[in-house]
Amino acid sequence: MARQTSSLTPVLHRLRRPLTLTWAGLIAERVVRAFWPLWTLLATFAAALMMGFHEVFSFEIAWSVIILAALALMIAAIHGMRRFHWPRRAEALARMDAALPGHPLAALADTQAIGDGDPASEALWQAHQRRMADRAAQAKAVEPDLKLSRRDPFGLRYVALLGLVVALLFGSIWRVGSVGQTGPGTGAALASGPAWEGWVEPPTYTGLPSLYLNDIDSRITAPEGSRITIRLYGEVGALSVSETVSQRTEGLGAATDPSQSFEVLKNGELTIDGPGGRSWKVSAVKDVAPRVEVMPEGARINFDGQMNHPFRAIDDYGVVSGTATFTLDLTRVGRDYGLRIDPEPRDPIVLDLPMPIAGDRAIFSETLIENLSDHPWAHLPVKMQMQVVDAKGQTGQSDVIDIDLPARRFFDPLAAAIIEQRRDLLWSKGNGRQVVQILKAISYNPEPGLFRKDSSYLKMRVILRDLDKMVQEARLTDESRNEISEALWDLAVLLEDGDIDDALERMRAAQERLNEAMKNSASEEEIARLMQELRDATQDYLRQKSQQAQRENDTDQRGQTPQDMMELSQQDLQDMMDRIQELMEQGRFAEAQQALEEFQEMMENMQVTQGNGSSPGQEAMEGLSDTLRQQQGLSDQAFRDLQEQFNPGAQAGESQGNEGRSGGQGRGQSHEGQNGEGEGMGTQQGQSGAPQSGPGQQSLADRQEALRRELERQRGNLPGMSGEAGDTARESLERADDAMRGAEDALRQDDLAEAIDRQSEAMEALRDGMRNMGEALAEQQRQAGQGEAFSQLGQQGSDPLGRTPGQSSRGDSSDNLLQGEDVYRRARELLDEIRRRTGDSDRPDVERDYLQRLLDRF
Known part of the structure; x- marks a missing residue:
């Protein structure tokens, strides 16, 4: 026995704390199992009393x-005490020993049964005891099992607990004390004597909780518009209510009415007179009107x-909505040129202010973002005022700010002039005749280079002819005027933006302006504005460069680019x-200028490459693009023939500085691509009277018919297209076919003006169809499926990012993964596919390592 004690006692001394915790857990476990019915009944009974159920019944x-509940509580307590057994220390030791492997504590309490006196047996027994002691030293407290689901x-x-929580939230603990007041002789618990109760309910929009008057001593603070409801119980007349907070003058009931309700509109007093009555001083918290202020320091205008x-709104309970109103300030308008006459009345511009989607609206800052460039008041002086509304309907207004209505600026002189005439036309239809005269003066015998493209000049003449006809026939309505203004806007944008050469020129100009600003030590605001202008111009150049690369594949058949070209990713730029920008902010202008020069050189040497393969859809798009170019060439030829009719002395192709359009003696590339090689002679008249391109060549009508037949062939070979976009594309190409047929008929009738109109409709329909x-x-x-977008690595397919390995060490991609409306969904799909392949143990290790590196990077 002495050996047992000597083996177990040191271990138990070290395990005193976990043994005590295990013993306490046993106590908690037996208390929970024995007395859970008691506290369940106790919680149910307390919840019923706090909710006032004893006041409802007789x-x-x-x-x-109440008596039954007391008996149930007594029975539950007796049952719990009978089931509860105080745990002994040995039980705690046995539970902790059961949680250890091999029951080391029991082993330490054992004695050697055989081999006593044998040195080998005793040595083995001592080794076993030491191993059990080491294992017992790792013992930890055993958690009690408090589950009661069985x-x-x-x-x-849980039902009882839920009822108690609800009673604590919506009931009153003071109702428990009213049990002793319940007596015989009444039909209801509260009818034993005069009693009352009341509530204060703040307006819903405040989000404040209701107040229970019985729990409030002497002062009530509530928002204006809160409703006070009072209930009087007992003999009628024993209690009465008086108040000075509602300002009621009509419809007043008796002060002793059992049920009374009124709103808090001002500070005052509320008194319940009679047995158990009480008096309160009521403070009505005024609902302050919201406020809004415009923050001019953050206002800016983008290049477009x-x-x-930015603005900031404040309200005590939260702003519901807001608007920004722009009103024309005629007192500051320069009344000259087309603005001399009185303007046609127009409603103010009203824009909804953005509100926070989530969060508190009591105080917040947001930014009003809108583009009003095409509005008739663009760049004219206006008064801007913001207004916000709270839930009560109160409004708050900002200070009136005098500004010029922000809009896009046109730097091309011709585009700016067209925008000015558009403004005059929208100012008043009375300016129609003056606008026609000015547009005629602009477009009559223009200087070389004024119109970069003949199509722009053609579009302007068509707009001018329609407007002139409407003005002469006095049928310029609001609807037709708006159509003309929209066409003028599109023409001005076309003249301003131009093509890729214009985009490159704008980017170079932005670089030069930024370089000049750095040399002249311009302000930080000016440099930031010029830097943003350079970013915008670069983005426009990249977009048009990408479109050019899609139209013309500059790579050879092996997919290799020339050695003197460079490839840059958008992230590199x-x-x-x-x-x-970082160098400029640090004041290191010399380094910034050197970096700017390197950037300009790289941009000029940049090339956008395309994949070699072409799908049926791409071939169809290229065919339609070629048809559009040929239709443009026919339209230019018809326009020159029309000029020849009114100006017989001019040679076709020589007027207007023509150097690159077919139909004249230009020396550039033709539009037609097959008939006009840039070396055509002057136009002649065939026997039918229709203009011809030259000796032995087809007439314009025949060439228009051939082009229409080519479009019919292309329509028949279109790839399968489903959805609304596919149906719209077919309808647009059908409209183009009809317009070409009309142009052909007009050419055969020598009606060049009508033919030009129909050709313009055909080109517009072709553009819509291609889009x-x-x-x-x-x-x-996108619907082709994720699985088709990937192929096995090591093959001549695409990798998980959609890139196809080329002949060189780089990888190319035929898809632009950074464009489209579903770019984020596409990114998620790519990551999911990469993760799936990374977890596929059947794939080669080299592939899985590569995919894992992709996940680590992205």
Whole structure:
């Protein structure tokens, strides 16, 4: 026995704390199992009393339930005490020993049964004891099992707990004390004597909780518009209510009415007179009107005319909505040129202010973002005022700010002049005749280079002819005027933006302005504005460069680019511009100028490459693009023939500085691509009277018919396109066919003006068809399935990022993964596919390592 004690006692001394915790856990476990019915009944009974159920039923029913509940509590307590057994220390030791492997504590309490006196047996026994002692030293406290799901399968304890929580939130603990006031002789618990209760309910929009008058001593603070409801119980007349907070003058009931309700509109007093009555001083908290202020320090205008106006709104309970109103300030308008006459009345511009989607609206800052470049008041002086509304309907207004309506600026002189005439036309239809005269003066015998493209000049003449006809016939309505203004806007944008050469020129100009600003030590605001202008011009150049690469494949059949060209990713360019801006912010202008020069050189040497393969959809798009170019060439030829009719002395192709359009003696590339090689002679008249391109060549009508037949062939070979975009593309190409047929008939009748109009309609329909066809093909590509976008690594397919390995060490991609409306969904799909392949153990290790590096990077 002495050996047992000597082996177990040191271990138990070290395990005193976990043994004590295990013993306490046993106590908690047995208390929970024995007394859970008791506290379930206790919680249920307390919840019923706090909710006032004893006040609803008659005295007999109420006291019968109370007695039954007391008996149930007594039975539950006796049952719990009978089931509860105080745990012994040995039980705690046995539970802790059961949680250890091999029961080391029991082993330490054992004695050697055989081999006593044998040295080998004793050595083995001592080794066993030491091993058990080491294992017992690792013992930890055993957690008690407090689960009652087997003993309470219906979850009655949770129901009781829920009832108690609801009673604490919506009931009153003071109602428990009213049990002793319940007496016989009444039909209701509260009818034993005069009693009252009341509530204060703040307006819903405040979000404040209701107040229970019985719990409030002497002062009530509530928002204006809060409703006070009071209930009087007992003999009528024993209690009465008086108040000076509602300002009621009509419809007043008796002060002793059992039920009274009124709103808090001002400070005053509320008194309940009679047994148990009480008096309160009521403070009505005024609902302050909201406030809004415009923050001019953060206002800015983007290059395309998009305005950004930050504002800050404040309200005590939260702003519901807001608007920004722009009103024309005629007192500051320079009344000259087309603005001399009185303007036609127009409603103020009203824009909804953005509200926070989530969070508190009591105080917040947002930014009004809108583009009003095409509005008739663009760049005219206006008064801007913001207004916000709270839930009560109160409004708050900002100070009136005098500004010029933010809009896009046109730097091309011709585009700016067209925008000015558009403004005059929208100012008043009375300016119609003056606008026609000015547009005629602009477009009559223009200087070389004024119109970069003949199509722009043709579009302007068509607009001018329609407007002139409407003005002469006095049928310029609001609707037709708006159509003309929209066409003038599109023409001005076309003249301002131009093509890729214009985009490159704008980018160079932005670089030069930024370089000049750095040399002249311009302000930080000016440099930031010029840097943003460079970013915008670069983005426009990249977009048009990408479109050019899609139209013309500059790579050879092996997919290799010339050695003197460079390839830059958009992220590389973004990093370079960020570096330039960082150097300028640090005042290191010499380094910034050197980096700017390197950036300009790289941009000029940049090339956008395309994949070698072409799908049926791409071939169809290229065919339609070629048809559009040929239709443009025919339209230019018809326009020159029309000029020849009114100006017989001019040689076709020589007027207007023509150097590159077919139909004359230009020396550039033709539009037609097959008949006009840039070496055509002057136009002649055939026997039928229709103009001809030259000796032995087809007439314009025949060439128009051939082009229409080519479009019919292309329509028949279109790839399958589903969805709304595909149907719209077919309808647009059908309209183009009809317009070409009309142009052909007009040419055979020598009606060149009508032919030019129909050719313009055909080109517009072709552009719409190509745009819708591109959307349909892109939608089909997105729906092709994720599995088709990937191929096994090591093969001549695409990797998980959609890139196809070329002949060189680089990888190329035929898809632009950074464009489209579903770029984020596409990114998620790519990451999911990469993760799936990374977890596939059947794939080669080299592939899985590569995919894992992709996940680590992205």
